[in-house]
Amino acid sequence: MQVMQHFNNYMDIPQVKQLSDQVRQIHVELAQQITADFKQAFSGQNSKHFNHLTEGCSVLSVLDPKVKKDLLVWFVNIQLQEYAHLFDENQDFAWLDKIDRRYAWIKKHLLDFESKFGTIFPPEWEVSERIAVQFCHVTREDLAKLMNKRRSEIDVKLLLYAIQRTGNFESLLAKRFIGSTLEAGDAKSTAVSNDAAEKTPGNPFEEENKKSENEKPRPSPFANLIGRCFEPYLNIYIESLDRNLADLMSKFVSDSKTQPPGAKEFNGIEGPSSVLSSCADLFVFYKKCMLQCTQLSTGLIMLSLAETFQKYLREYALKILQNNLPKIVSSAGIGTSMSNITRDFRDLSTSGFIQNFQSFLKEGETARFSKEEQSRICCILTTAEYCLETTQQLEEKLREKIDKSYSEKINLSQEQDIFHNVISNCIQLLVQDLETACDSALTTMTKVQWSSMEVVGDQSNYVNTIIGHLRQAIPTIRDRLSSCRKYFTQLCLNFANSFIIKLVQQLYKCKPLNAVGAEQLLLDVHMLKTALLDLPSMGYQIQRKAPVTYTKVKRIIYKLIFKYLEVIIYLFNILSLII
Numbered sequence: 349m350q351v352m353q354h355f356n357n358y359m360d361i362p363q364v365k366q367l368s369d370q371v372r373q374i375h376v377e378l379a380q381q382i383t384a385d386f387k388q389a390f391s392g393q394n395s396k397h398f399n400h401l402t403e404g405c406s407v408l409s410v411l412d413p414k415v416k417k418d419l420l421v422w423f424v425n426i427q428l429q430e431y432a433h434l435f436d437e438n439q440d441f442a443w444l445d446k447i448d449r450r451y452a453w454i455k456k457h458l459l460d461f462e463s464k465f466g467t468i469f470p471p472e473w474e475v476s477e478r479i480a481v482q483f484c485h486v487t488r489e490d491l492a493k494l495m496n497k498r499r500s501e502i503d504v505k506l507l508l509y510a511i512q513r514t515g516n517f518e519s520l521l522a523k524r525f526i527g528s529t530l531e532a533g534d535a536k537s538t539a540v541s542n543d544a545a546e547k548t549p550g551n552p553f554e555e556e557n558k559k560s561e562n563e564k565p566r567p568s569p570f571a572n573l574i575g576r577c578f579e580p581y582l583n584i585y586i587e588s589l590d591r592n593l594a595d596l597m598s599k600f601v602s603d604s605k606t607q608p609p610g611a612k613e614f615n616g617i618e619g620p621s622s623v624l625s626s627c628a629d630l631f632v633f634y635k636k637c638m639l640q641c642t643q644l645s646t647g648l649i650m651l652s653l654a655e656t657f658q659k660y661l662r663e664y665a666l667k668i669l670q671n672n673l674p675k676i677v678s679s680a681g682i683g684t685s686m687s688n689i690t691r692d693f694r695d696l697s698t699s700g701f702i703q704n705f706q707s708f709l710k711e712g713e714t715a716r717f718s719k720e721e722q723s724r725i726c727c728i729l730t731t732a733e734y735c736l737e738t739t740q741q742l743e744e745k746l747r748e749k750i751d752k753s754y755s756e757k758i759n760l761s762q763e764q765d766i767f768h769n770v771i772s773n774c775i776q777l778l779v780q781d782l783e784t785a786c787d788s789a790l791t792t793m794t795k796v797q798w799s800s801m802e803v804v805g806d807q808s809n810y811v812n813t814i815i816g817h818l819r820q821a822i823p824t825i826r827d828r829l830s831s832c833r834k835y836f837t838q839l840c841l842n843f844a845n846s847f848i849i850k851l852v853q854q855l856y857k858c859k860p861l862n863a864v865g866a867e868q869l870l871l872d873v874h875m876l877k878t879a880l881l882d883l884p885s886m887g888y889q890i891q892r893k894a895p896v897t898y899t900k901v902k903r904i905i906y907k908l909i910f911k912y913l914e915v916i917i918y919l920f921n922i923l924s925l926i927i
Contacts, residue, residue, distance in 0.1 A: 390426060405470055420475065424482045427461065431483065437494050444495070444502070444510040451517040454483045477525040484521075484573040492577040502581055504588035511578050511644055518570045527569030572645075582649040586656060589637055593660045596633065600626040601667050609672050610720065610727035624731045630664060631738050638742075642749045650750040654758050657746075661739060661763040669728050669735075669770045673777060674721040717781045719824075726828035729774035733832045736767040771835060778825060779843045783850070785817040790850055793872075794857040798865030807875040808868065815879045823887030840883045847880065 431453060435442045441449045458476055469475045491510075495502060609624055634657055641653045717725070743760040750758060789810040796808070822840075829836040851873070858869060879886070 387422070390423070405468065405473070416473075420473065420478060423475070424478050427457070427479050428483060428486060431457070432486070435490065437490065437497070442490070442494060443498070444491075444506050447491075447510045447513050450487060451513065454480065455520075474525070474529050477527075477529050480521055480525060481529055481573075484518075484570070488574045488577045491574070495577070495581060499581070502584060504584050507578065507581055507584055508640075511575060514575045514578070515643060518568065518573060518575060521570040521573075522568035525570075530569050530573075575644075579645050579647065579649065582644055583652065585641070585644065586649065586652045589653070590656055590659075593633075593656065596630070597660060597663050597667065600630075600664070604668055604672055608720075608724055609668075609731070610724035622727070622730065623734045624668070624727065626668060627664070627731050627734055630660070631742070634742060638745065638749065646749055646751050648754065650746065651754055651757055654746050654750075654760075657742065658760060658763055661735070661760070662766060665732070665735070665763070665766045665770055669732055669767075670773065672724065673728060673773060674717060674724060716784050717777075722778070722781070722825070723828060725774050725777050726825065729771055729829065729835060730831055732767045732770040732774065733835065736764055736771070739764050739767065775835060775839045775842060778839055779846060782818070782821060782843050783846060785821065786814045786847065787850075789813040789817075790854050794854050796858070796865075798858050798869065799860035799862050801862060801864040801868055804864055804867045804871060808872050811872045811875050814876065818879060818883065819886055822883060826884075826887070837884055844880045844883060851876065 431450075434453065435450055440446065458479065461479065462476055466476070603626065637653065637657075641650060739760050743758060743764075746758045746760075747755040793808070793810045796810075825839065826836055829839075855869065855873075858865070861869075
């Protein structure tokens with residue numbers, strides 16, 4: 349049949365051209381005859397035996413490819429005539445709630461076709477696959493038209509049911525056929541992950557990175573071949589998800605009122621603060637939604653999903669974390685009350701003042717957080733850190749799952765900043781609480797009659813009071829923040845900075861001052877410096893060094909304080925020599 353190709357260069361010879369025309373005419377007649385035989389054989393009541401059609405297929409394989417293509421298009425269409433009638437849009441079986449009937453029909457039809465006519469067509473023609481692919485095209489178009497007409501009848505349950513059944517059918521096709529007859533635009537490569545493992549309270553977005561690229565499932569050429577018709581309606585899924593998350597958030601708020609954060613850990617027992625269970629529940633729910641949405645589509649709907657996630661991350665940070673932080677009582681009134689009390693002690697000697705020091709402090713103290721409130725702050729801080737880290741992982745996973753053209757639009761930096769702010773607020777509250785414990789003692793040091801001191805003794809009682817407060821509070825806070833050490837170190841650093849500023853302010857108020865008083869202050873400041881430098885490890889049975897960064901900052905500041913005191917002592921010594 350291909351012999352004439354050798355004579356293409358000789359078509360200007362009349363005999364050769366005549367022979368070529370005759371061969372071409374024979375090709376046309378053969379094609380017409382074989383096509384007619386097929387149509388007559390599959391015409392229904394007048395159907396004939398099909399044995400001779402096998403030879404006809406062999407002939408068509410070497411004729412013009414268009415003849416074979418046209419025959420297959422006709423044949424596939426007649427195979428789906430019954431389907432078009434049974435699932436017409438006016439039929440009860442056509443709606444989404446009966447979508448399984450469509451897939452059951454094609455599975456049965458393919459089995460019948462292969463048992464009756466499978467031997468007629470050459471295997472390389474992939475007739476069964478062609479029927480299945482055309483079925484997908486017809487079904488997608490029919491469902492799209494039907495859903496457009498009956499949009500108001502679609503709810504999320506029905507939509508997800510149809511999508512799930514369709515996805516299962518597409519997966520079945522991927523196992524049965526290789527997709528060789530699909531055109532390039534038909535197959536939308538979509539790797540679908542079935543990993544739904546939950547890891548709590550660890551990061552639920554951690555996946556098994558140990559798997560090699562070869563172990564990952566191959567993209568299915570049939571993925572979304574039908575399912576893409578559902579994409580215009582996926583907003584129904586997002587709206588339902590929004591309602592579910594709103595209900596979940598309401599439950600979290602109600603639970604937090606019944607049992608405030610940290611209350612479970614407290615119960616009179618000191619120990620590390622755990623992440624709120626509601627936080628782990630939220631991110632596990634997020635993971636399930638993300639996996640489900642990935643199976644629905646990885647296009648624009650994933651952006652809507654990300655926006656919904658962002659909305660409820662912000663709500664969680666505000667309603668569950670920020671709103672549950674206790675409010676600290678302002679200590680602005682301490683100075684006024686202390687100044688009134690000081691007048692009663694103005695004429696006392698140093699020894700007399702020391703004897704009345706303890707009662708003096710108690711009268712000037714302000715309200716501090718209870719242990720339960722401290723536990724709540726630490727619990728919220730620990731939870732906020734978990735949220736921050738998991739939100740970073742969530743952003744990465746969303747960018748990984750969504751189509752590459754949209755990945756740059758996924759940005760959860762604002763939500764991460766919100767959790768950063770919650771952490772900062774927690775640290776500031778704990779710092780303020782520590783300051784409150786020390787404010788009375790710092791105020792008291794300015795009331796001591798430093799000018800009448802005659803001898804340098806041990807560290808002053810106000811120093812003992814400050815160090816005593818720190819030794820009581822710091823180990824408890826450290827234990828509760830054992831899972832987030834860097835923020836505990838930050839807390840120590842913030843407190844030390846704030847305390848040093850207040851200490852310097854109070855030192856300037858210690859007037860009048862003689863040389864002995866200055867030396868006593870120098871001793872007191874040295875003891876406070878030692879306590880603050882060891883603040884991160886205070887209370888450890890085994891001595892541990894504070895972080896290097898923390899120690900460096902504190903040493904620089906304390907050098908300035910000691911310079912101030914040393915200058916005062918030097919001046920007093922000069923004055924005493926002159927006198």
